[in-house]
Amino acid sequence: MNWQGWFALSLAGAALVLMSSGRYAPHLVMMSVLVVLSASGIISADQALMGFSNTGLITVVALFVVAAGIHHSGGVDLLVRYLLRNPKTVRSAQARITLPVALLSGFLNNTPVVATMIPAVHAWSRKIGIAPSKLMIPLSYSAILGGTLTMIGTSTNLVVNGQYEQLTGDTGLSIFSITAVGLPVAIVGIAAILLFMPRALPDREDRHKFGS
Known part of the structure; x- marks a missing residue:
């Protein structure tokens, strides 16, 4: 492996350490790595910008915009x-979360769904x-499992x-091309959540409001 490979590998390790420290925002770390790779000539400017057109x-x-609209509209x-x-029970509460969240994640992307639902679920739990x-x-976990239902x-x-x-x-895969595999996985995963997690998860006292 030449020096470019070792340099890129070192940058990846440094980025991992910096993000693990919690002192630096992940997007700032990754953008810095991108700038260094481009400035050093390891990747061209076109290659550096190509990912943003993905x-x-x-x-x-x-x-994310759609999820924000649902949140601010009161959905x-x-x-x-x-x-x-x-x-009335923990298992019932978990069931009422997992099923709709998994369905939403299949069509709105699991990351914005979780970001939108966390404060609402926290207030609901109180x-x-x-x-x-x-x-x-x-x-x-239900958002992750729901994310396997569709391509988006x-x-x-x-x-x-x-x-x-x-x-x-090629045109790529259709929205439901992975559903035949993702749906059974989601069903088994949600069943495991409802079977094991009511007792496995700790019961910690909530003393603060979300974000305080």
């Missing part, structure tokens, strides 16, 4: 009020008297599909 990345950004509040309601520690992991469900699918389109010139 159709998967553009789709993720657009879905999340309606979901909490009329669908989640007032469960209302029903169930610790947020019992609900946040099921929220995250998770950023990974979109980025890989975008790269496939660029490399082959």
